[in-house]
Amino acid sequence: MMMDLLEQIRAVVGDGGLITGDDVASRPADWLGRTTVEARAIVRPRSTQELSDVMRLCHAARQTVVPASGLTGLVRGQSSRPEDIQISFERMRAIETIDPVGRTITVQSGVPLQAVHEAVAGHGLIYGVDLGARGSCTVGGNISTNAGGNTVIRYGMTRDNVLGLEAVLADGTIISSMNTLLKNNTAYDLKQLFIGSEGTLGLVTRAVLRLHPAPASEATAIVAVDSFEQLTRFFTLAGARLGSLLRSFEVMWDSYYDLIGIQSGRHQPPIPSGHKLYVVIEVAGTDPQRDEALFTEMLGDALEQGILADAAIASSKAQRDAIWAIREDVEGQIHMMTPGIAFDISLPIAKMQDYVEGLKAGLQAACGADARMFVFGHIGDNNLHIVVSPRPWNDQSKQAAEEMVYRPLPTLGGAVSAEHGIGLDKRTWLALSRSPAELALMRQIKAALDPLDLLNRGKVLGGAA
Amino acid sequence: MMMDLLEQIRAVVGDGGLITGDDVASRPADWLGRTTVEARAIVRPRSTQELSDVMRLCHAARQTVVPASGLTGLVRGQSSRPEDIQISFERMRAIETIDPVGRTITVQSGVPLQAVHEAVAGHGLIYGVDLGARGSCTVGGNISTNAGGNTVIRYGMTRDNVLGLEAVLADGTIISSMNTLLKNNTAYDLKQLFIGSEGTLGLVTRAVLRLHPAPASEATAIVAVDSFEQLTRFFTLAGARLGSLLRSFEVMWDSYYDLIGIQSGRHQPPIPSGHKLYVVIEVAGTDPQRDEALFTEMLGDALEQGILADAAIASSKAQRDAIWAIREDVEGQIHMMTPGIAFDISLPIAKMQDYVEGLKAGLQAACGADARMFVFGHIGDNNLHIVVSPRPWNDQSKQAAEEMVYRPLPTLGGAVSAEHGIGLDKRTWLALSRSPAELALMRQIKAALDPLDLLNRGKVLGGAA
Known part of the structure; x- marks a missing residue:
């Protein structure tokens, strides 16, 4: 039976499109290569039509499938079981068209995020979604998870940057909603079903992404503040003075900055330690001279008013990269905080500081002075990343840490x-x-x-299995 | 049977919440008051819970309902049949909370759009959705139709400005997704189902709207160009030079400007006739001096490069209002173009001019020199409004006009x-x-x-009836 299905699939995707047997286990199942794939087979379609044909066969055989792309997801949404077939989009990496006037790019879903950035750069355009995993993560994965990233405050989440998409349903039906228009109110906006549903409602095969004019100016600074109150004052000031020039407002708590920026020995800290919070702030606009002046004046005023305790403006690409390297140092995070649990939560800004303090106190009470945690995130869009390393490291302490992180959230x-x-x-x-x-x-x-229940069974809603 | 249902509903909403008999027909069914409501009753709940109870009763009785609010919709989505119950949101006009730090406002869905603007103004904030019908249309209607408007190019459609909502399903179930966070990837984004589905999937009762810092600067101009090529050059230049300062880019074809701006006698034309296209362009930013300089320089360069044939910058609020009055003169449109059919279509910018020329030629060929049409719209977001008055005015010519407008669209x-x-x-x-x-x-x-099929039966998908 099973062989029959796989042979039928082979007839659709060709020998190169089907990986079976020991070859399956030779492939990484996560981005760090710590685990290998468990699955009946890995199927690598080259087109929407091939995937549709594959799903028609799987549907007839009641075969479950799990989509996988860059494997950079952090909640095991891409994890398969021995009885699943993994659908890989690695042979669907075509950049189909770029429309510089309509400001759109049309791609297959296996295209890495960074390839989109590179493809549009020559047209004086940018794609509004950017995140640390850009080299590995794919457009399809970004869409399925509604990826956020470092410029949400300016350009929104992936959902806000997808104009159209194509998806294959569980029974092989192709839903092609490849809209290229900013406005299209022709009945239900079906693409919304497939954005952020983590491959449980359909498999995204192609997409039309919205592009923006590339900024002509860019300025980056890292600043330090000595209290959360000063941080919110600074955020309000920056919003009022910079308006839509503001592209990033990334906050690192002292726990993060001290550990990753300083103790790790991996960075040249642009600002000395000793402060409560650090912010990477970046503007992007159309007029280098004016925008830089506006940025510098705003920072100067914030220093003068005592809102900021320190500030360093990047005066070169190298300095900019050095600032972002601290914020995006995932390797350093792993190195300094293994074993640890990485959390990603959202909260109203007004609630953040009390929440973080409460969490720190709770963790110390439960695990003693050995417990470690650090916090960073995209404050402007309500998003905190928290990494916790409870001690001793066991199931009980891990469970307790999850309770401490998640339980207070509904009330807040x-x-x-x-x-x-x-x-x-x-x-x-x-x-x-x-x-x-x-x-x-x-x-x-x-x-x-x-x-x-064939698509990514058990994920998100728990599934029927 | 029917009386029973209405009496049960009366017990839920009270005497003031139920309109029956002749009183139903005394109420307008459209924004101009040209027609009156046909329905078994009009039900006016005061809360989500009341509407839920009403829908539970309607569900048990298999009673169809039609939601209605500001009645400014232009596709008869709010039109009811004698056998329907109309659900009116006119008693759900509470502005519940404004959060100036989190930049959100929470309202009941019957709140008029303009009331939202007025409520947030005192907090130094703005709501990103604005349209000519602001005084009558409601938040719930805006959400149900995914309303666009005059600032889509900067803030997006209604969909992009709704963080959370509450809706009542056909069986009375309350789906409360009153998210206030910019980022919230906790499984399916259910609110998307109710945005733009025109009341066919659920009845929106409350919403959390995203707000933005109010701009500190504003500048408006009207300009004229002598060809569509110059228009797209100007749009590209404006995008590159103004970036996200650009808030509106509203285009009027000569047919519109001459008829409404000049021949109607209703306006003081800020620019003389004789050009091909006219653009209302508006910027909004954080720095009055810099932004105005940037705007003026850009317009000066465009004049110098021969892109613009004429330009007039508003130097007062009165002048700004006079410019917008031409663009938003719906009364004038009705006055000058009755009988007429109002179309709302979207097209890639590159296809617009050929399409408009083709339409004009087709209309003249079909109806002779008497046929009239004018075109205006939101070019930057692909949106054209076209009003056509075919002659003679009969079903056949109206049908022919629809064919001419719609048939070419898929190919383009x-x-x-x-x-x-x-x-x-x-x-x-x-x-x-x-x-x-x-x-x-x-x-x-x-x-x-x-x-x-109880909710807005027959609308959008044609329905089962």
Whole structure:
């Protein structure tokens, strides 16, 4: 039976499109290569039509599938079981068209994010989604998880940057909604179903992405403040003075800056330690001279008013890169905080500081002075990343840490996932952020689109399995 | 039977919440008051819970309902039949909270758009959705139709400005997704189902809207160009030089400007006639001096380079209002172009001019020199409004005009509705913009959420009735 299905699939995708047997386990299942793929087979379609044909066969055989791309997801949404078939988009990496007047790019979903940035740069355009994993993560993965990143405050999440997409449903039906228009109110906006649903409602195969004019000016600084109150004052001032020039407002708590920026020995700290919070602030606009002046004046005023304790403006690309290297140093984070649990939550800004202090106190109470944690995030869009290393490192302390992070969120108006999604890892916490009625409606949608529960079974809603 | 239902509803909403008998027909069914409501009753709930109770009763009685608010929709999405109950949101006009730090406002869905603008102004904030009907249209109507408007180029459509919402399903279930966070990837983004689905999937009762810092600078000009090529050059220049300062880029074809701006006698034309196209261009930023200089320099350069044939910068609020009055003169449009058919389509910018010329030629060929049309729209977001007055005015010529407007769109990558939606009026044309697979999936969604087809039956997808 199973051989039959695989041979049928081979007839669709060719020998190069099917990986079976020991070859499956030779491929990494996560971005760090710590685990290898468990699956009946890996199928690598080259086109929407091929994937449609594959899904038609899987549907007939009631075969579950798991989509996988850059493997940079952080909630095991891409993780497969021995009985699944993994769908890989690595042979769907075509950049199909770039429209410089309409400001769109049309790509297959396996295209890496960085390849999009590189492709549009020559046209004086940029794509508004950017994140540290840009070299590995793909457009399809970004869409499926509604990826956020470092410029959400200016350009929004992936959802806000997708004009059209094509997806294959569980039964092989192709839904082609390759809209290129900024405005299109022709009945239901079906693409929304596939954005952020983590491959559980359909498999995204192509997309039309919205582009923006490339900024002609760019300026970056790192600043330090001595209290959370000063941080919110600075955020308000920056918003009022810089308006839509403001592209990034990334905050690092002292715990993060001291550990990664200084103690790791991996960086040249642009500002000395000893402050409460550090902000990477970046503007991008159309007029280098004016924008830089506006930026410098705003920072000067903030220093003068005592809002900022310190500030360093990058005066070269190298200095800019050095600042971002601290914020984006995932290797350093792993190096300094293994074993650890990485959290991604969202909270109203006004609630952040008390929450962080409470978490620190709770962790110390539970695990003693050995417990470590650090916090950083995209304050402007409500998003905190927290890495916690409870001691001793065991299931009980890990569970306790999760409780401490997630339990306070509903009362504070927070959410258990800001940008990473739910995948496998946050399923048990999802009910803290969504009501029974909402979850029931989600299950109704899932049942309507994938009644056999073939697409990424068990992910997000827990599944029927 | 019917009396029973109405009496049950009366017990929920009180005497003041139920309008029956002759009183129903005394109420306007459209914004101009040209028609009056036909319906079994008008129900005016005061809260989500009341509406939920009403829908539970309607569901049990298989009673169809039609939501209605500001009645400014242009595709008869709010039109009811004698057998329907109209749900009016006129008693749900509470502005619940404004959060100046998190930059959100929470409102009931019957709040008029203009009331939102007024409520947030005192907090130094603005709401990014604005349109001519602001005094009458409501937040709930805006959400249900995914309203666009005059600042889409800067702030997006309504969809981009709604953080959370609450809706009542056909069976009375309350789906409360009152998210206040910019980032929240906790499973499916259910609010998307209710945005732009024109009341066919659920009835929106409350919403959390995203706010932006109010601009400190504002500058407006009207300019004239002598060809469509110059228009696109100007649009590119404005985008590159003004970046995200650009808030509006509204184009009027000569046919519109001459008729409404000049011949109607209703306006003081700020620029003389005789050009091909006219643009209302507006910037909004944080620094009055710098922004105005940037704007003036850009316009000066465009004049010097011969891109612009004429330009007039508003030097007072009165002058700004006079410019916008031409663009937003709906009364004048009706006065000068009755009888006429108002179209709302979207097209890639590159295709617009040929399309408009073709349409003009086609209309003249079909109706002779008496045929009249004018064109205006939001070029930057692909949106054209076209009003056509075919002669003689009869069903045949009206049908022919619709054919001429809609038929070319699929080939050109256009859509039959940019911002007005589908309602009743565009149902027969929807298939030009959406594939059979897309329409089938929409019907699946509708059947999953509203299996009895009680919500706005017959609208958008044609319905089961």
